[in-house]
Amino acid sequence: MLDLRLYMAQRLSALVMVPFVLGHIAVMIYAIQGGLSTAEILGRTQGSLLWFLFYGTFVIAVSVHAAIGLRVIAHEWGGLRGRVLDGLMWGIGACLFYVGILAVFAVALP
Amino acid sequence: MTTTPNILRVTVQRGTAAALRQETFDVPAYENQTVLDVVTWIQQMADPTLSYRFACRVGMCGSCAMMVNGVPRWTCRTHVKKVAADGELDIGPLRNLPVIKDLVADMDPFFDKWVAAEARHHPSAERDDDFDPVTAQDPARAEADLGIECINCGICYAACDTVAGNPDYLGPAALQRAWTLLNDSRDADRDGILAAVSGKGGCHNCHSMGSCAQYCPNDLNPMRAIAGLKRETVRAAWGGKRDA
The missing domain is CATH 1.10.1060.10 (Alpha-helical ferredoxin)
Incomplete structure (x- = not known):
C-alpha cells in the first residue's frame, strides 16, 4: 500500500515543506504588524519570481504530501485498495495542485 | 486492603468465525494462578470441548498467546492477579488473525x-x-x-x-x-x-x-x-x- 517510492516521496515533500511552512507563518505575522492592506501585499507579490517559486514549490510539496497521507487513511480506515486507491490519491493530488496553483497565479502573476 | 475474590468470572470467546459467542464460567480463584491455569481449569473441569493452544508453560514456545481483557498476553506467564478487573477476565483468541475455533487463532x-x-x-x-x-x-x-x-x-x-x-x-x-x-x-x-x-x-x-x-x-x-x-x-x- 505504501512502498518505498511513496514513502520517500512523502518524507521528501515533508522535508521541503518545513522551511516553507515556517517562512509562510513568519511572513504572515510580519506582514500584518504594520497593518498592510491586501492591495499593498499583492503589490509586493505580483510580478515577483521569488514569491512565485516560493508558493509554487510549496503547492507541489503539499499536493504530493497530502495525497499520499490521505491514501494511507483511505486504505486503513476506508478499506479502499488497488486502482480505486491509486485514483483517489492522484485525484486528491491533482485537485490540491489545481486549486493551489490558481492561488499562486492570482498572488504572484503580474 | 483488597481481598482476593473466591471466584473469577471468566468470559471466553467460543465457536468458529461463522458463529462466535461469549460464554461465562465461574472459576475458583487462587493466590498464585496464571491465565493459562484458568483456561486449563475450564477445559478440564467445566467444558472439555474448549479449544486452546499451549505447550511449554514457561514462556519459551510462544503458543499460548491470547487476548486477555482486550490486551494480547502470553497467558502462561500472566498472573491473574495482575490483569483481572474486579475478579473478571475476558479471554479471546489473538486479534488480527482468523479464528479456527474458540481460543485458537489461525497463525x-x-x-x-x-x-x-x-x-x-x-x-x-x-x-x-x-x-x-x-x-x-x-x-x-x-x-x-x-x-x-x-x-x-x-x-x-x-x-x-x-x-x-x-x-x-x-x-x-x-x-x-x-x-x-x-x-x-x-x-x-x-x-x-x-x-x-x-x-x-x-x-x-x-x-x-x-x-x-x-x-x-x-x-x-x-x-x-x-x-x-x-x-x-x-x-x-x-x-x-x-x-x-
Missing part, C-alpha cells in the same frame, strides 16, 4: 508473512567453509542480538493497529526477524531482504505507534528494528538500487 497469515519478508536464513557458507566468527562486540551483531529472542508468539502482530487496518502489512515480528538477518554476517541475501521489506506491505507502512514494543512479553522492540529497515532501504535507494 498461517502470521508465518506466511515471515516468508514474504525474506525473514529466513540465506546461507553464505558451504559445508567445508570455516565458521564465521560472531563477536558480541560487533555493532551489527549487537543490533541483531536485540531482536533474536523473539519466540514467535504473535503478540506484537495482535497488538499492531497498522496490521488491523492494513491486512497486507507484514507486521512487527516478520520485519524484526528480517532486520536481525540483515545485521547477521552469516546471511547472504541483503538485497533480497531489502527488496522484500520495501513492497506494498513493507516496513514503510509502520506508523511507529509502538504497540509491538509495549506488549512484547520478551521486552523486544520491533519498532526500533522497523526504523532500522526504513533507514537501510532509503540508504540503498540513494545508492542507486531502485528496487531495494
Whole structure:
C-alpha cells in the first residue's frame, strides 16, 4: 500500500515543506504588524519570481504530501485498495495542485 | 486492603468465525494462578470441548498467546492477579488473525508473512567453509542480538493497529526477524531482504505507534528494528538500487 517510492516521496515533500511552512507563518505575522492592506501585499507579490517559486514549490510539496497521507487513511480506515486507491490519491493530488496553483497565479502573476 | 475474590468470572470467546459467542464460567480463584491455569481449569473441569493452544508453560514456545481483557498476553506467564478487573477476565483468541475455533487463532497469515519478508536464513557458507566468527562486540551483531529472542508468539502482530487496518502489512515480528538477518554476517541475501521489506506491505507502512514494543512479553522492540529497515532501504535507494 505504501512502498518505498511513496514513502520517500512523502518524507521528501515533508522535508521541503518545513522551511516553507515556517517562512509562510513568519511572513504572515510580519506582514500584518504594520497593518498592510491586501492591495499593498499583492503589490509586493505580483510580478515577483521569488514569491512565485516560493508558493509554487510549496503547492507541489503539499499536493504530493497530502495525497499520499490521505491514501494511507483511505486504505486503513476506508478499506479502499488497488486502482480505486491509486485514483483517489492522484485525484486528491491533482485537485490540491489545481486549486493551489490558481492561488499562486492570482498572488504572484503580474 | 483488597481481598482476593473466591471466584473469577471468566468470559471466553467460543465457536468458529461463522458463529462466535461469549460464554461465562465461574472459576475458583487462587493466590498464585496464571491465565493459562484458568483456561486449563475450564477445559478440564467445566467444558472439555474448549479449544486452546499451549505447550511449554514457561514462556519459551510462544503458543499460548491470547487476548486477555482486550490486551494480547502470553497467558502462561500472566498472573491473574495482575490483569483481572474486579475478579473478571475476558479471554479471546489473538486479534488480527482468523479464528479456527474458540481460543485458537489461525497463525498461517502470521508465518506466511515471515516468508514474504525474506525473514529466513540465506546461507553464505558451504559445508567445508570455516565458521564465521560472531563477536558480541560487533555493532551489527549487537543490533541483531536485540531482536533474536523473539519466540514467535504473535503478540506484537495482535497488538499492531497498522496490521488491523492494513491486512497486507507484514507486521512487527516478520520485519524484526528480517532486520536481525540483515545485521547477521552469516546471511547472504541483503538485497533480497531489502527488496522484500520495501513492497506494498513493507516496513514503510509502520506508523511507529509502538504497540509491538509495549506488549512484547520478551521486552523486544520491533519498532526500533522497523526504523532500522526504513533507514537501510532509503540508504540503498540513494545508492542507486531502485528496487531495494
